[in-house]
Amino acid sequence: MTITYADKIPNNVDLGSDKVLQRALEHWQPEFLEWWMEMGPEGSQTDDVYLRTAISVHPSGWAHFDYVKMPDYRWGIFLAPGDGERKINFGDHRGEPAWQDVPGEHRANLRRIIVTQGDTEPASVEQQRHLGLTCPSLYDLRNLFQVNVEEGRHLWAMVYLLHRYFGRDGREEAEALLQRRSGDRDNPRILSAFNEKTPDWLAFFMFTYFTDRDGKFQLLALAESGFDPLARTTRFMLMEEAHHMYVGESGIARVIQRTCEVMAQHKTDDPARLRALGVIDLPTLQRYLNFHFSVTIDLFGADVSSNAATFYSSGLKGRYEETKFADDHLLRDAVYPVLQIVDGRLASCEAPALNALNEKLRDDYIRDTVSGVGRWNRIIQKAGIPFELTVPHKAFNRRIGPLAGLKIAPDGRVISESEWASNEREWLATDEDRAFVASLMGRVAVTGAYANWISPPTHAINKRPANFEFVRFN
Ligand code: BYC
Secondary structure, rough: OEEEEOOOOEEEOHHHOHHHHHHHHHHHHHHHHHHHHHOOOOOOOOOOEEEEEOOOOOOOOOOEEEEEEEEHHHOOOOOOOOOOOOOOOOOOOOOOEEEEOOOOHHHHHHHHHHHHHHHHHHHHHHOOOOOHHHHHOOOHHHHHHHHHHHHHHHHHHHHHHHHHHHHHHHHHHHHHHOOOOOOOOOOOOHHHHHOOOOHHHEEEEEHHHHHHHHHHHHHHHHHHOOOOOHHHHHHHHHHHHHHHHHHHHHHHHHHHHHHHHHHHHHOOOOHHHHHHHHOOOOOHHHHHHHHHHHHHHHHHOOOHHHHHHHHHHHHOOOOOOOOHOOOOOOOOOOOEEEEEEEEEEEEEEEEOOOOOOOHHHHHHHHHHHHHHHHHHHHHHOOOOOOOOOOOOOOOOOOOOOOOOOOOOOOOOOOOOOOHHHHHHHHHOHHHHHHHHHHHHOOOOOOOOOOOOOOOOOOOOOOOOOOOOOOOOOO
């Protein structure tokens, strides 16, 4: 089905044929816009931004570029096409036709998954709302806004499911999604990483590289869901998500590129000298990386989780690339390694695979993450600099699950409180690091100009040159 842009809410779900649902969503729409104006990008709502908007879910139409004022962006409801033949591929209902409606016995769990997913989307917009004021270029500003409007659309995607399939409590959950606030003491966002601050652009690039990648893996697990509307919704969200991770990976690559240039030019690796020259030294990058990686891997939940087992057995949330496994897709007798402390060291122990599904998804995520860090290292190697960025051990700096609160070094050694205390400043971004990075964050908003601490992109978006007018101010 094509997307109808004549409708108040663009969609490819034939919204017009269900007047009650349409009215309910049209009632939510102004509340969403109110939230956007209050919590969305600060000070930029009237600018014309060169944005991508989906005009169809097909490869030719989902990336249509034009100038748009953000509050006029057409947030819509788009599901990837379904064939009506899909089967449930795992768990106790394996082999049955995928559900087109919510199975009564799994309603509460399904709603909880959708609400948790939905909650992260507005949270990230709230976390990033001040960044437009300190953009390093118009190209980066455009990328930030692209990410923001699409996170808004991902909220719409979850709200559609809540309204369409969960009746009154779904509508109440949709309201609550606009009421929680990132970092709010009384009414915070659900998951911990979404209550952290994203205070500067280095944090933004790390967030889009690491935390949006959690989005990728969670969405891939939900794209396997036996609840077909969720699977189809998340499949389309994944197409948009890819760009967000690209913004992170290429953003950090450009920071590294610039630092390496200045290191070579001035023949120095002294962080203080490099800071004085206005670029971000590599040890600071490593400390930011350690923070964002460890906070993000907490998002996969506890290593051993009965919730995860229930979500899988009941067919709600599968594994990454579920259909590629040659096992029974039930996992009742399988085991999976998780970490425990044995005799003062981390040791791998077997847990029931069904209960260890959070850990398995975390491991899949880590493998994907490491490859991008390798690409960053190639830039450093190419510049002839003997420095390597590393991903810390997965037990480092954890706050969720049985490893929470343990003192583990980035190399995986169990250490004492005092060793932790004397090294923490080497391992995690300090207040001084953040203050230094903040000091670089002046707004560069002239067409074709880039802040000193970041290289221009080698290729910008939609084959436009780096000096394209990505944002027009009004
Ligand atoms: N922070 O049994 P457990 C994205 C709670 S990102 C706070 O291990 P479970 C995006 C947990 O809720 C992708 N609390 O939990 C990225 C539970 O609470 P109750 C988001 C946490 O259920 C960038 C208790 O601890 N999508 O899209 O197996 C920008 C016991 O834990 C945390 C999803 O997450 C935490 N980190 O696993 C924009 C997919 N972790 O029951 C967007 C949907 C756990 O005691 N969510 N808890 O009250 C899920 O599948 C699961 O909820 C989780 C948690 C994997 C997150």
